[in-house]
Amino acid sequence: MAEPEAFYERISENRFVSTEHTRGPWDAGSQHAGPPAALLGRSLDERPGARTDMRLARVTYEIVRPVPIRPLEITTTVLRSGRSVELVEATLAPEGETAPVMFARALRIRTLEEPGPAVADGPQTPSPGETADTPFFGVPWDVGYHTSMDTRFTEGAFREQGPGTCWMRMRMPLVAGEEIRPLDRVLVAADSGNGISNVLDFSRHVFVNADLTVHLHRHPVGEWVCVEARTSVDPAGIGLADSQLHDEKGPIGRSAQSLFIAPR
Secondary structure, eight states: OOOOSSSEEEEETTEEEEOGGGBOSSOTTBBOSHHHHHHHHHHHHHSTTOOTTEEEEEEEEEEOSOOBSSOEEEEEEEEEEOSSEEEEEEEEEETTOSSOSEEEEEEEEEOOSSOOOOOOOOOOSOOGGGSOOOOOOOOSSSSSHHHHEEEEEEEOOTTSOSOEEEEEEESSOSBTTSOOOHHHHHHHHHTTHHHHTOOSOTTTEEEEESEEEEEESSOOOSSOEEEEEEEEEOTTSEEEEEEEEEETTEEEEEEEEEEEEEEO
16 A cells, blocks of 8 residues: 555544654654644644634644654643633653653633734745745655655755755645644744754754744744744754744744754
8 A cells, every 4th residue: 555645644533653754854763853743733722622712822842752653642631721821731652652752732822703903024035936946955765754845945955054044835734634734834844943044064963952832923824834044052062943934924923942962
């Protein structure tokens, strides 16, 4: 049977099979953190009984260890439920194991029944339609995250050091047979900020993000999400990748990643 053109296949309400499209660039047996972040985000927002008058405004991920390309199970817990805000946690663990590989904690905020005033900036970067496809850096396997996303840089490139601005688009659904949600598009891309804005030679340094926080004042419209990223590094080996997130209408939020940096 052919591999499905999706990052995951759903087994049940909270169990998923990981496909090779989740594979990251550093280890053939581990996932890029973008797809599992999106999977956890969807579970936080669409769990059974979730209020439809609330929307995810902030989510923080703790990446305990690399996510293996294996069947995964998600558990969600409501930590606080109020009239206008709620705090929800989700854990991701390989099936059959009790120790999670990722945690996610989200703040969901109630939306207004009638539209209120809008204060927002317009487009700040060239549109993806004005930008050519940009190749990924060299990856030693044929299929993975690098082949499952369209990438178009308006500033920088994966092979260049320094700040970068990159439009990203999913080439396939997050879950086989299910539509792509706006939140999927943001979260599958947001973890790429440190790669987009790398400031050190990949061949001489390793820089790994142990967390990811995404704030959204608006969910995206359209197929493309833009990550405008900058990375700062301290001599002690701790860094920060700070990104502004956009769609074609303008900014939608920010993401940040704490980095561990060391010589290879």
